[in-house]
Amino acid sequence: MLTLNCPYCGVDAEETELSPGGEAHLKRFGPGSSEEAFEGYLFVRENPKGVHFERWRHAYGCGKWFHAARCTMTLEVFGTYPAQTFEPPKDIKDKITAKRPGWAWRDFGGDGA
Amino acid sequence: MSDLATITRADARGMITLRGDLASAAMKKAVKAATGQAVPKPGKIAGDGARGVLWMSPDELLVMVPYADVAQTLAAMDKTLTGQHYLAADVSDARAVFTVAGDHAREVLARLCPVDLHADSFAIGDARRTRFAQVAAAFWAHEAGFDVVCFRSVGDYMDGLLRNAAKASPTGAFG
Numbered sequence: 030m031l032t033l034n035c036p037y038c039g040v041d042a043e044e045t046e047l048s049p050g051g052e053a054h055l056k057r058f059g060p061g062s063s064e065e066a067f068e069g070y071l072f073v074r075e076n077p078k079g080v081h082f083e084r085w086r087h088a089y090g091c092g093k094w095f096h097a098a099r100c101t102m103t104l105e106v107f108g109t110y111p112a113q114t115f116e117p118p119k120d121i122k123d124k125i126t127a128k129r130p131g132w133a134w135r136d137f138g139g140d141g142a
Numbered sequence: 143m144s145d146l147a148t149i150t151r152a153d154a155r156g157m158i159t160l161r162g163d164l165a166s167a168a169m170k171k172a173v174k175a176a177t178g179q180a181v182p183k184p185g186k187i188a189g190d191g192a193r194g195v196l197w198m199s200p201d202e203l204l205v206m207v208p209y210a211d212v213a214q215t216l217a218a219m220d221k222t223l224t225g226q227h228y229l230a231a232d233v234s235d236a237r238a239v240f241t242v243a244g245d246h247a248r249e250v251l252a253r254l255c256p257v258d259l260h261a262d263s264f265a266i267g268d269a270r271r272t273r274f275a276q277v278a279a280a281f282w283a284h285e286a287g288f289d290v291v292c293f294r295s296v297g298d299y300m301d302g303l304l305r306n307a308a309k310a311s312p313t314g315a316f317g
Contacts, residue, residue, distance in 0.1 A: 037200050038271075039184055043256035046273050089273040091199035 031104060035087045036095050036111050042087055050084030053096045054116060054135070078102050080125055080132045082117060085109075098125060145308040147244035147287060151301060155191060156212040157237050157291075158205040159198075160219065162228030172222040172230075176205050176215045187269040187282040191239065191289045196269050196282065204280070204291070209234060238297030240290040240304055247287035248316040253307040255279075260316060275303050 031044040052074050058066040075081065081101045086094045096114070098107040098121050107128070108121040116137060125132055133139035162169050164181050173181050173195055179188035182197045189195060189206070196204040207215050212232050219230045242250050252259045254274045264270070269282035277299060279292040292300045 037184070040270065041258070042272075046256055089278050090271045091202075093199060 031099075031106070033085060033095075033097050033106060034109050035090060035093070036109050037093045038087065038091045040090065042090055046087065046089040048086040048088040050086055050094060053082040053084045054137075075135060077134065080107075080129055080134050080138065082134060082137075084112065100129070145244075146246035146310055146312060147242050147250045147308050149250075149301070149304045149308055150241045150243070151297070152191070152239040152241055152289070154209045154234060155237070155239055156207040156209040156215070157232075157234045158207070158212065158216060158219070159229070159231045159233050160203045160205050161201050161230075162223065162226055164201060164203065166226065168223050168226050169228070172219045173203065173205065175218055175222060176207060182269075185269055186267060190284060196280065196291075198271060198280070236294055238292055238294045238300060240292075240300060241287065242290060242304060242308075243287035246312045246316070249310070249312055250304060250307045251281065251288055251290075252316070253310070254303055255281075274300060 032041050033047060034040070035042050055070065058070040079100055079102055081099060083097050083099070084094060085097050086092070094112040095109055096112055096117070097109045098117055099105060107125050110118050110121060122137065125138070160172070170181055173179065177189050177193050177195050179195050181203065182188040182195055184197050187194055187196045191206055192208065194206050196206070198204050205215070212234055216230055216232060223230065248259045255272045257270055257272050258264065264283055266283045266285060269280065271278070271280040274290070274292065277292055277296045279290055279300065281288050281290040290300065290304070
């Protein structure tokens with residue numbers, strides 16, 4: 030059972046109080062983009078064993094979307110943060126680096142941190 | 143086996159959903175005029191179920207006033223908030239309200255919702271929106287127990303849920 034802290038309410042919400050929203054930080058490719066980019070936007074997703082970034086909605090609570098960084102293998106939650114951002118905040122990335130040295134996820138982590 | 147708590151379905155209460163920028167001066171003024179209370183902090187209720195205001199989300203409050211006062215309260219809010227980006231709607235008839243009273247009221251709620259209800263974690267004046275079995279609801283703690291608010295369309299379901307959950311012996315987990 031996953032328990033995530035809603036960054037808006039500040040409460041620890043249990044998984045049944047939340048709705049999953051799939052992968053976080055997707056960049057939208059709409060009309061005018063290449064077919065490969067559009068296909069990637071629609072269908073290509075990460076499926077990592079380890080660090081992952083997801084969107085969740087506090088459906089039974091405040092109703093807001095937020096992001097969560099967690100480990101798919103251990104279910105450890107590194108942190109949650111509001112959805113109004115294009116990349117994870119530095120403190121969460123630092124926390125992941127401390128616990129999972131050398132992690133990488135899409136454009137984040139790795140040598141670029 | 144006696145019931146853990148007394149469940150009563152409350153009479154119609156005046157409820158207004160108020161959305162907008164909660165930090166704005168006009169919003170603070172409108173809430174103060176309607177309830178005599180300041181805008182509550184996240185997860186809190188200011189005042190009580192008869193006249194009070196409940197924090198629902200970063201841009202939403204539930205203002206509670208006597209049923210007969212809703213129309214005039216709404217008119218006053220519209221006047222105060224003119225020019226702002228806001229929404230004030232009368233939702234009184236869309237809600238069902240229950241009071242769960244008694245020494246073991248915490249046990250009743252703990253059987254239904256995924257919330258830490260120990261007195262150290264959830265004190266008087268704390269409020270929470272969550273899930274009761276299969277339906278959405280909000281509740282807050284007061285001196286006598288809890289008030290629970292849900293959609294009226296699921297009011298009978300909630301009534302059955304609470305009464306059924308009250309039929310148990312105390313676990314003693316809440317002291």
